[in-house]
Amino acid sequence: MDFDIPSPGELERLEANEEEDDYLYFEEAPYPYPIDGDEENEEEKEPSFRQSESPDINGCKRPRSLLSDPIINLDEVSPASEKRSKIDDNRVEMEDEDWLRFSPVKEAVRVMEEEEEVVPQETILSRYASEIDGECFPITAPDGGERVYAKFCRALGDEEVKKLDMKAKSNGLIKDPISVLLQQSEKEAFNKVLQASSEDQNETITAETPIMHEKLWVDKYSPSSFTELLSDEQTNREVLLWLKQWDASVFGSEIRSTTDEVLSALKRHSTTTHRQKSDSAFTRKNHLNRWTKESSTYPKNSEVSNSNTTDNHDSWNKKSKLIGPPEQKILLLCGAPGLGKTTLAHVAAKHCGYRVVEINASDERSAAAIETRILDVVQMNSVTADSRPKCLVIDEIDGALGDGKGAVDVILKMVLAERKHATGKENIDNGKTSSKKERKTAPLSRPVICICNDLYAPALRPLRQIAKVHIFVQPTVSRVVNRLKYICNMEGMTTRSFGLSALADYTECDIRSCLNTLQFLNKKNETLNVIDIGSQVVGQKDMSKSLFDIWKEIFNKRKMKRERSTDPSGSEAKKFDFLHSLVSSRGDYDLIFDGIHENILKLQYHDPVMDKTISCLDCLGTSDLLHRYIMRTQQMPLYVYFPSLVIPIHRRVAQIQRPTIEWPKSYHRCRTLLLEKQEFLRSWHHKIPPYIGRHLSVKSFVEDFVSPLLHVLSPPNLRPVASHLLSDGQKNQLAGLVMLMCSYSVTYKNVKPDPALSNLRENAASDASVLALDPHLFDFISFKGRQLKHHVLTVAMKQVLVHEVEKQKILQASGGRSGILNKPEIKKTNQDFARKTTSAPNESRRNPFTSKPPSVSVEKVTISKPISSDVKKASRTALSFFDRFRKSRKDYEDPEDVQKRATAKRDSRPLLFKFNEGFTNAVKRPVRMREFLL
Amino acid sequence: MLWVDKYRPKSLDKVIVHEDIAQNLKKLVTEQDCPHLLFYGPSGSGKKTLIMALLKQIYGASAEKVKVENRAWKVDAGSRTLDLEVTTLSSTNHVELTPSDAGFQDRYIVQEIIKEMAKNRPIDTKGKKGYKVLVLNEVDKLSREAQHSLRRTMEKYSSSCRLILCCNSSSKVTEAIKSRCLNVRINAPSKEEIVKVLEFIAKKESLQLPHNFAARIAEKSNRSLRRAILSLETCRVQNYPFTDNQVISPMDWEEYVAEVAADIMKEQSPKSLFQVRGKVYELLVNCIPPEVILKRLLHELLKKLDSELKLEVCHWAAYYEHRMRLGQKAIFHIEAFVAKFMSIYKNFLIAAFG
Structure with a gap:
């Protein structure tokens, strides 16, 4: 089996792989990676062989491991397979590297056991081709130009290929197969041992370490799998669950019932992951068994998440029934920086088989740009090899307000469009072929994860309502410290957990800043100093706390945890610095001082x-002066003195008990009300005729005008009776009052009673509307908690007044601007008009608007010379325009008759004229109409 | 019309209160070209009335035909253009405006708009005086910059334009402007003068006005003629025929301030200060200027105060008013004054009664 003759194609491929391996080996910097010391025996090799060791392993280890434990070492077989993952490559290389770095070590027993399984060595690499039996090929080292010959080994049988496929297609919750995970954890554990054992040999390493630090620790140790996440377990799982809910619509599969089981297993796993020793082969087998069982029970499902098969959607959409995406289509993660939000989003999405597309603050985030991107993500499938469905991660969505809003708007639009078309939901395939016009309301068919720092940013308000919100909480200090310790161990940095926990505390569990700080210290070859962590460590965040927190700090005296009695002045100075930096990092001094002002008198200080x-x-007061001065002279540097003004206040009034703090509203309320009233006065002022209004300024008005005016406006001895019952004196008084109201353009008006004010005004009865002064002047003399002493007119009286004022206004309007007072003048003009109307009746008919009112006013002036002689009649004639019109029409009897008479008149006088009101610059001279006619 | 307006003297000859000033002004205008004028004096003393009468003296009846204009100006201020809206009151020969309405942009009004107005000579100069008059109200509220830009305008366009400035306090008008004007101080009318005016009005209205009652009104009026006439009318409306000891209804806000003062005297603690704050806010909301509140409050407090404390309290009132004018948020300073007063008063009480 080992020495199968490879087919030419395979051979070629192998060769390529190996060469690639070589390159990787040479180019990459020595990599501090979990090491596996399986093959210490290789150490004995000559230094000259170093460069070409990877072919050696690839050649030799494979057959050996296959022989010994085919299942466990599956991954090591993978280099030959198509699905070989890069990680494996790396690991193999690293292994090589590591045996080089470490001088022969006394190894753990376990390693020795494995070693026993190694088959007797066979020459596979030599300077001379003759030393190798079987096929061989030359390899040239790129730098030295040394040439060696390597033996060819054929490693794979057909069964292995099959198994590999199954493995690759497995649809566990975890991206990597369980066996790989197990091995990883094993290696981690091993590493620890190794690290511990080799600590005394640090000197030998230092030569090489500087190059290793090219990468930030933050990136290097960022969690690559779900189980390594540091964030809160609950949140992690919920995010994962949410993503899994998309499976139905994205992948077309149902959520498996095992989810919970797997999750709980995961939880167990992740909490113990750092400490877990990969001790028992038993557990390994157990896991494996379960995995094989799963993969056999859900063969189809496992195929689903196989991201490398491009045509899986088609097959899947046919078979599976469709279940919609989760209720809330947006996931909003929020929390302080450095808690791992972005990492969680990436890891979880990757884990569920998505390809992550990230939009963050560095990208263009105008609405148009973002829309195309989102549509890309949501609707398109990449034609390249990596055609996993995409998952959109919008990072820092709250970032720049104006820009972030664009993104929020687009997403909102899509979600809302979705709701509208809830019935006709398209699945992915249809979405792909959707026409252009549908693009506008494209539904959201891929998960979108938004990440923000401030959940209550104004731009996010609409999003908050439709999204599923997860708030990140700080991980516990112990978790962070554990991870830090682990990393420090990996990096060979000596730290104490006390220092680490202090650091974590100081940075508020921001693991990013912890790591950066540690790396920085490591680079400087310093150790973490607990005492002066504040001065030593650069990494304090510029934390701007909320205003409420600041006010709380100012008003609250903190109980010193550890009373450092040695130097009270030191703690005072510290407090000073703390408050100072707190206030100055917030800025917004105006508001801070407003808040202090608002709340200070409610404190319980002695x-x-x-x-x-x-x-x-x-x-x-000083802060106010300073503020004004800065505003006036634009000397912004003076702003630095604001924070120090806070400190004496703190020293004076800070109390142990927690204050209740209110947002400063009263000052702004006062300001807006003031402006409102001033504006109101101004508009009223414009209505008053200028010869009166010019003498009134706002100041003099409120100072000594309003109260008397209101007294005068509501005389107590005026009775609401019919005007003919009034005595002469009272008639005069009424007339005077009406004139007064007119000249100050005050009237009564129906208003809806304001419930807040109704108790101030006695007349506020329960009826729907109440007659109130039109410019509501009572507002200016009403103070809270004080009864008005002004006499208020009865409703009937007010009605009479309204009536009269209306009448008076009409009179004024009709009598020309010059006013009603100089009656002779009016009479004269009216005589003119009267003559005109008689002389040219058809004109008057054509233009009743211009000619009628004067005639009425004639009648008015004459009739109501003592103005209120007959209110009733006056009102009937004056109030309604149509009344007047009808009445005047009556005078003309029959229209035809009038017409006839008019024509007769026109014929008798061969001249037509039309009166045009207007203005001319021409020389004016009073002319009688008859002068024209004659 | 209220009596204040009805019996406002329309010409310099009919002026009762400041008769000497009126005669001088008349002489000034009739005999020769008049200089720029600066009227200053407390409110209610008759500055505006005199100015109007003076205008009538210069231009005749046409000065009384005024129209209100609300005009928007576009002002070029360096790199940007400002939109300013200015309300003017104008007749053919004069323009009246309040440049301080524009707040911190008053400089542009002075620099651009007033200059623009001053530049244009009145068109029909036949027979009439060859200059127009600009009346500027509340000059003391103008910012320093605006005042500085005003003085060049005064010189440059003096051939075509006269400025009449009107303000309450000349101390806030820069020396440069004061020296370019003929300063006319209109002091508050004395009580006798007020009584004279009240009796004149009563005669015109054919009312019986007991002398003692008139004196009481004058007493209560703080030497403001406007207030005296208004309270006379109020009394007439409320109760006629007059009796000697008739109630003269006070200003509402003054009563409220008196309430505040009573609160302060009653209890001196942060808690009571908090209540005072609420009331002061109420006053401010009703458009009452903070300095008036402070002054009135001091007045009310002094009434009830032991004489040995008066000096100190006055000193602190002045101190806080100064700060208030330098600052922006009046409430801070009024409150600080109240706190100071409370402290002084309480210390005094402790010292006196143990």
Whole structure:
């Protein structure tokens, strides 16, 4: 079996592989990777052989392992197969590398056992072709130019190929087959042992280590599989479950009932993963058995997630029944930076067999650009080899507000479109062929994961409602420390868990910053110093806390955990620094001080003679002065002095008990109300005729005008009776009041009673609408908690007034702007008009609008000289325009008759004229109409 | 029409209160070309009335025909253009406006708009005076920059334009402007003058006004003629014939401030300060200027205060008013004053009564 003659094709392929291996070996930097010391015996080889060792392994190890334990070593067989994964390659190479690096070691017993299985060595690599029996081919080392001959080994039988296929197609929850995972964990455990044993030999390694640090630890140790995730287990599983719910629509399979079982297994696995020793062959076998069982029970399912077969959709859509995607189509992950959101999204998506397409803040995120990308992801299938369905990950969606919004909008649109077309949902195949017009409302048929830091960013508000939201919580310190310790071990850095936990605490479990810090320290060959972690470590985040947290910090005196009694001044200084940096990193000083002002008086501090209050308010005042000064002179550098103003306030009023803090609303409420009222006054001011209004400014109005005006407007001795019952004095008073209201353009108006104000106004009865002053001047004298002392007119009186004011207004409008007061003038003009109407009746008929009102006003002025002599009648004539019109029509009897008379008149006077109101620059001179006629 | 408007003297001859000033102004206008004028004095003393009468003296009745215009101006301010809306009151010969309405952009109004207006000579100069008049209200509220840009305008266009400035306090007008103007101080009318005016009005309205009552109104009016006449009318509406001890209804906001003062005297603690804050907010919302509130509050507090504290309290009131004018958020400073007062008062109480 080992020495099958390979077919020419296979041979070629093998050759290619091997050469590739060679290149990989030479190009890649020595790689600190879990090492497997299976073949220490190779150490004895001559140094000159080093460069060409990989062919050696490939040649020799394979047959050996196949012989000994075909199942366990499946992966090692893989180089020859089509599905060989790269990881395996790497690992093999690494193995080689590692035996080189380590001088002969005393190995664990287990290793020795495995060694026993090795078959007697056979020469497979030699400088001379004659030393090799069987087929051989030359290999030239690229750098040295040395040439050796390698023996050809045929490693694979047909059964193996079959098995491999099955393995590759397995649809476990885990991307890698269980056997591989087991082996990995084994190696990890082994590594630890190795590390421990070889710690004293660090000197030998140092020569090579510098090159190893090219890569950031963060990337190097980022979790590559689901079980390595550090984030909260619950969240991980829910994300995975959500992704799995897509399987039905994306892959066409149902969610397997074993999910829970697998998940729980996973959980068990992941929690123990660091400590697990790959001790028993028994468990391995057990797992394997289960795996084989699974793969036989669900052969079809396992095929589904086989991402490498391009035509799986077709076969699958035929067979499986379709189940829709999950209820919420968007997953929104949020949490502080460095908790592993992005990693989780990537790992989970990869795990479920998706290809991750990431859009992050560095990409263009205008709505148009993002839409095409999303549509690409959602609808297209790549024609290249990697045709796994895609999963869209939109990172930092809350990032730039304006841009992020574009993305949110597009997604929202798609989701909403989906809801509309909920019935006619298309599956993937139809989606692919969907026509252009459907593109607009393309449904979302692939999972979309959005990642944000601030869940409550305004741009995300709509998204929050439709998405499934997961909030990341900090992983426990112990978990982080465990992982850090593991990594430090891997890197050969000596740390103490106390220091690590302090570091994790300091960075608020941001593993990214922990790792960066550690790497930095490692590079500097320093050890983690617990005491001055703050000064030593650069990696403190520029954390801007929420305003509420800041206010809380200011008002709250913290109980010192470890009272460092040695230097109270030191802790004071620390507190100072802390508050200072807290406030200055937030910025937004104006709001901070507003908040302090809002809440400070509600605190329970002991202040018998108000000294503390005074100094706090003085600080606030100073901040205000400073703010104004900066605004005026634009000296922005002065802003640095704001944070220090907070500290005396803190020193004065901070209390142990937690304050209840409110958002500062009252100042802004006051401001907006003030502006509103000022605007309101201004608009009223415009309505007042200028000869009165010009003497009123807002200040003088509120200061000494409103109250008397309102008193005058509501005289207590005016009775709402019919006007002819009033005495002369009262009539005059009423007339004066009406004039007053007109000249200040005040009137009463029906308004809906404002429930908040209704208790202020006595007249606010329960009826739907209430007569109130039109510019609501009472607003300006009403103060909370104070009864108005103004006399308020009865409703009937108000109605009378409304009536009169309306009438007066019409009078004014008709009597020309100049006003009603100078009656002789009006009379004169009216006489003119009257003459005109008589002389040219057809004109008056054509233009009742221009000619009628004056005639009415004549009547008015004469009739109501003591104005309110007969309110009823006046109103009947004046109020309704149509009334007037009808009445005036009556004067003309029959229209035909009028027509006749008009024509007769026109014939008698051979002149037609039309009066046009208007304006001209020409020389004006009063002319009588008859002068034209004669 | 209210009596305030009805009996407002329309010409310089009919002026009762500041008769001497009116006569001087008349002489100034009739005999020679008048200079720029700066009227200053407390509110309710008759500045505006005098200005109107003066305009009538210069231009005759046409000065009384005014129209309100709301005009939008586009002003080029360096790189950008500003849209400013200015409300003007204008007759053929004069324009009246309040440049401080534009807030911090008042500079542009002065630089561009006023200059533009000043440049244009009135078109029909036949027979009439060859200049137009710009009346600027509330000059003291103009920013320093605006005032600086105003002074060049005053010089450059003095041939075609006269400025009449009107303000409450001349101390906020820069020296440069003051020296370019003829300063006319209109002081608040004395009580006797107020009584005289009230009796004049009563005669015109044919009312019986007891002298004592008129004196009481004058007393209550804070020497503001406007307020005196208004309260007279209020009293007339509420109760006529007048009696000597009739109630003169006070201003609502002043009563409210008195309430606040009573609160302060009653309890001195952060809690009561918090209640005071709510009331001060109420006052501010009703458009009452913060400095007026502070002044009135001090007035009310001094009424009830032991005389040995008065000096100190006044000092602190001045101190906080100064800060208030430098700052933006009046409430901070009013509150600080109240806190200061509470502290002083409480210390005093403790010292006095143990």
